[in-house]
Amino acid sequence: MTRNPAENSPVTLLGLGAMGTALAGTWLDAxxxxxxxxxxxxxxxxxxxxxxxAADSAASAVAANPLVIVCLLDDASVGAALEGVDLTGKDLVNLTTTTPAQARPRSAWAEARGARYLDGGIMAVPPMVGVPEAGGYVFYSGSRELFEEHRETLAVPVGTVYVGEDAGFAALHDVALLSAMYGMFGGVAHAFALIRREDIDPTAFAPLLSGWIAAMAGPAVLQTAAQLKSGDLTADVVSSLEMQVAGTATFLATAEQQGVSPELIDPYFELMRRRLAVGSGEEDLTGVVDLLLR
Incomplete structure (x- = not known):
């Protein structure tokens, strides 16, 4: 239901790419x-x-409203667009995709210019914006006061998840989840490659693959988190590291026989082998996490 515009906070939006335009439409509709x-x-x-x-400059757009939302190409474009712009008393919400190491100094940069700052990581694609059932949301980090004050307005396009005062945490959560997604996509690509030359309908195989991933990934993620927090990597282990390392030979042999490169799965298998060499064979796979730390 569309509410009276007089009841809603005014918003300034800088950046009208595909995502910015989708965000704009939801605020206008609301x-x-x-x-x-x-x-x-x-x-x-x-x-x-x-x-x-429509403002004729970024400066005039910023001057128009207390809440300023930025959705530009990258961190450099944020700096360029707001160079010399008076941010005194503004609430700056940066939804531009950045890294944690860019978000933190950008927060200090905004605060030095008199603004409160909130960084955002958008976990949605444009068609999900304004569609609550699609499940999209934005990670926010930085000024909790700013977040709480504007929570209702920020929640108009998609859901909101506040992850902490550290301005870099939104970007970190964003990239961590997307990294897991691409790792999953790698496994999916390998699975389809294994059946690619066989008389197997990929559309019949797909529900099996999707269901298997859902059944395995959810519990595994929760168990990994619990083991990392407790430090006990042998807690509630069903398939031990030793057993799983022994089984990798079958996966690699099957890939060879099917004429499929193992380049998407063997790096993970190598981490498993390394962890077995320095850890306990009774562990879960959680120990590979620390092998990635430099």
Whole structure:
């Protein structure tokens, strides 16, 4: 249900790429007065018929409202867009994809200019924005006060998850989850490669693969976390490290026989072998985590 615009906080949005445009649409639909700016003015002008106010510069857009949301290409573009802009008294929410090591100094940079700062990591793609059932959300870190004050407005496009005062934590959570996703995609690619030359319908195989991943990944993630926290890597082990390392030969032999490169799975197997050499064979796979630390 659309609410009265007078009841909603005004928002300034800098950046109208695919994600920025999707975010803008949700605030407009919810009745938030919206001022927009984009380096290419046509994108901002396109939202005027929908009720947005197009600013002719980043500075004028920032001046228009206390809450300023930035969704640009990268950290350098944030610095360039806000160079020389008066941020005194502003609440700056940066939804630009960055690294933790970029978010922390950007927070200090904003605070030195008189702004409160919140960093965000968007866990959604544009079609998920404004669709609650899609499950998208944004990680936020930095000023808790700012987050609590604007929580309702920030939650209009997608859900919100606050992860701490450290401004780098949103980006870190974002990249950690996406890294796990790409690791999963690697396993999926290897699985499909194994059946690729056989008389197996990939669309029939897909539900088996999807169901297996869901059944294995959920419990494994929770058990890994529990073991890391307790320090007991042998707690509740079902398939020991020693047993699993012994089984890797079968996976590698099957890949060889199917004419499939093992390059997506063998690096993980190598970590398992290394952990077995220095740890206990009765452990779970959790010990490989610390082998990755430099």
């Amino acid at each position: 009745g938030h007065p919206l001022t927009v700016w984009n380096r290419t003015p046509a994108r901002a002008e396109a939202l005027v018929p929908e009720g947005a106010t």
